[in-house]
Each structure stands twice: as C-alpha cells, then as structure tokens.
Amino acid sequence: MTLTTRTQSQFTPPRRKRISLATFIPLLCFALLTGGANSDEEPRNRPNIVFLMTDDQPAGAVGCYGNKDVITPNLDSLARDGIRFQNHYVTSAICMASRSTVLTGLYEYRHGCNFERGNFERRFLATSYPAQLRAAGYYTGFAGKIGFDLEGEPFDHLEREFDEWAGGPGQTEYETIKNKGIAKYADRYPHCSRAYAAWAADFLKAAKRSGRPFCMSISFKAPHLPFRPDPLDLARYEGKTDFARPANYGVENGRHLSPQSQTSRAATNYREWITKYDETAKLYYALITGVDEAVGMIRRSLEAEGLSENTIIIFTSDNGYNCGAHGFGDKVLPYEEASKVPLIIYDPRTPREKRGEVRTALTANVDISPTIVELAGIPNLSEIDGKSLVPVIAEADHSVRASLPLFNFWGIKTAQSMAIVTPHWKYIYWYHAGPAQPAEELFQIAQDKLEMQNLIANPEYAEELAHLRREYDNELARLRNNANPTYGYPLYGSLFDRTVPFDQKSHLVAPR
Ligand SMILES: [Ca+2]
Incomplete structure (x- = not known):
C-alpha cells in the first residue's frame, strides 16, 4: 500500500505565503469574473472538503473524547481514521458569533456579528472560506443553520453565494418538512439530521457532475434546544436511566467560581440539567446520535460516489455546553465545558501510521477557515486572526500559538x-x-x-x-x-x- 510508505509532506499542500487583503480583493474580483480560471493548479486535482458542524456540543459529548454514555460510533471511527484535537476552543461561546468566526477566521470584535450587536456585513463574505474556494474553482454548497442574516439584505441573498443551497433562517427546525431546503426528503427522513445527509448525497452527485473539486458545509441543528430527537435515535437509549454526571456536576461544585458567573443565564436558567438530568441527557445524547448517524450516511455516500479517497472531512461544533457542570446549563461562559468543542479532521491522504493520533496544540474556531483555505491550496490572508492547522495535522509537536x-x-x-x-x-x-x-x-x-x-x-x-x-x-x-x-x-x-x-x-x- 503506497499510502503507508509516503511521507506526510507528499500529501500536504505546499505552505504558501499569506497575502494581504489589499492584494486579495483584486485577485478575488478577477477570479470571480473568470470563474477561477486563473488558478495555477488544476482545480480537479485539489482535495474535496466536507465541513460538518453541530450546534451546542461540548468536546465531552463524543464517545472518542471519553464519554461512555453517548452513542457516536461514526464519529469515533472518523477520529480513528483521522486526527483528533484535544484543546480546541471557541473564542466566542455562542452560535451567531462563533459561526461568523468559523466562516471568516476573525475574532468576534472584528466581524462584529452577534445577537444584540450586528448582522453579518457583506464585506466579510469575500474573505469567508466558501467564497474563497468558489472563486478558486470549487463547487460549493451549504445546508442547515447558517446562524445570521446579511446586514441590510433579505436572507435569500445568501443563496447566491453558493452553488447549492439548503440553508435556513433563524434556528431552523427539527421537523424536516419545515425547512425549505430539505423538505423534499421529509417523507423518508422526517427528522432533519438524516435529511441533511440525504441532501448531502444529492450534493455529492451534483458536485461530481460538475467536474470541479467541492466544498460542502452542513451546519446541523442538533443538539440545540428544543431537545426533540429522532425516535430512531431515542430508541437506542431506551431503558437507560443512569447517565453519568460530569465530575464537577451540580451547584455545589460552582460555589468557588466568580460571583459574576452566577449571574449568567447559564446559572439562572436551563435548570433541567439539575432538576431532571437523566431525562435531559437522554434527549440530548439522542440528538447527537442522530448527527452521528448522518456522518455515517455521508461517509457511505462518499464511498458510493468514489469520492472518499480525495475528500477531507472536518467535524466540530459552534460552541460547547455545560450540561450541569458547576451547576450550569447553557453555554456562553469561559469555563471548559462551554468553550471547548470537538474537532476531528480526517484527511484520507494521511499516512496510515498517523491515523488516530491526538493533538494537544491550542486550536480554535478561528482556525477553521484558514485551514480549509490552505487545504484547498489557496494562499491565506495575512490579516485574519486564525491560523492554518495543516502543519498541526501533519506533526504532533507543532503548535500555531502559545495562548488564545x-x-x-x-x-x-x-x-x-x-x-x-x-x-x-x-x-x-x-x-x-x-x-x-x-x-x-x-x-x-x-x-x-x-x-x-x-x-x-x-x-x-x-x-x-x-x-x-x-x-x-x-x-x-x-x-x-x-x-x-x-x-x-x-x-x-x-x-x-x-x-x-x-x-x-x-x-x-x-x-x-
Ligand atoms: Ca450554538
């Protein structure tokens, strides 16, 4: 098997210099006008990217991160095949801000997008990873909760930014039929998590027909409130009533924390994690298991289309969740449970002996966009806050920052x-x-x-x-x-x- 004898450097795109925004904008305009034909590398030889993101899932709510209750065989398998990041944080632990950071590689105080503050400004779209990849010749698609509106524009305008679009406004809905972009899958998959995987199967066919490399992004609604899992997944937890509490569970384990933290809605609301833990954990974990099943469906679709050997899969979440740790529900707080999320990167070109490795380097949501951009062979912008994780994927002792x-x-x-x-x-x-x-x-x-x-x-x-x-x-x-x-x-x-x-x-x- 040649994969086992090659070195990682043979599989890693050459590191390219970062370019400035002033240089990038004219390049982008030219690329858009020419359909990316100016690329110095034939697009079809570039790897495909599948980016999968859940909503409100801490690192501790995945089997391969040590959780013995949640059923996630497909995510565990993805981690065995790829690289798992143990110190991966979100720089803003809330949906709208984190999602904007994931897209742009910018900290919240720069893109300015969050509830109560501002919508997403169009000027940041051009530097988002989907726009950069599309300009470089990629076939792009988005499904699920994008999590923001464009400032001063109808929501539907976002559709124009992608070749395939099944994004929904607001929080989106668990009932497939209520989401315009995936409603046609409702008969077979009435719950949205599997319906997104059905949409992915059709996207992959269309991308293959296009003859271009592709970048498919799916932002699952699960496991965000309201906790309404697919009955198929809930059945897998039937009869289980002894879900393990976090080791720092309960209000008594939060009294040493700052008085300020106790004023958060994480302390004052979301009491279901304290008053009915087992019932809540069962619903929440079943939602995660539904996403896990979708991940398995997507991997099988990649195999069926003959795309699995050249498609990188990235899995993460937009923010963590407290699940009763220190007595908190919700997210938002700077403590580990709300701020630390899973990150698994599976690159089929990774040498076999490196598969399943764990990385302890300090990484963050702000790194997702520059990582995807470099994996696609595009020079990164010098002004963004995030760092490409391509060298961290390759080498266990590489780090991109000392603090975050x-x-x-x-x-x-x-x-x-x-x-x-x-x-x-x-x-x-x-x-x-x-x-x-x-x-x-x-x-x-x-x-x-x-x-x-x-x-x-x-x-x-x-x-x-x-x-x-x-x-x-x-x-x-x-x-x-x-x-x-x-x-x-x-x-x-x-x-x-x-x-x-x-x-x-x-x-x-x-x-x-
Ligand atoms: Ca979220």
Missing part, C-alpha cells in the same frame, strides 16, 4: 468576560462590579481539568499569573487596535482593562 483569547461580549453585562487560555493555564477577568468587585480567576487546566481550584491568590503561581496578565494585556491591545467600530466593541478596550477600577468605566456600560 476567549471573549464574551454577549448577554447580561455582569457576566461578560475576557480570558486567556494556554495548554496549561486559564486566566479569566470579569470586569463588572454589579454582583461583587471585578474578579480574576486562575486555573491550572492541564491538571485541574474540572476548574475546581482558583489559584489567583496563591503566591506559588505569581510568576504564571504575571505572564498570563501580560498576555491578556497584549490581546486587549489588539482588540483596541482592531475592534469593529460599528457595534460598540471599542468600548471593551476600556471595560476589559483590568487596571481601571469599575467606577471609572461604569458609565460605558450602556443599556442594551
């Missing part, structure tokens, strides 16, 4: 925060003095994965704390220099300034 910022600009002001995470540490700053004085937290997450010991006042870690504060200040300086001026993000340059007392900046906390 996590932001929450959304929701109740008292629970907004900015954090810095490294593979070993997490530092969180809560600026608001509403529930108490502004707070800092320090967790040694490499050892304290459950974030049960706040080490902020422990002098033994003063050096690490000083380093993390410097990293935090550096990230805040980047925010000040690059914040989207349209939606109030520049205010956070002051609000998140840990050196300014709250009474000197409280006037900036405008009512929503």
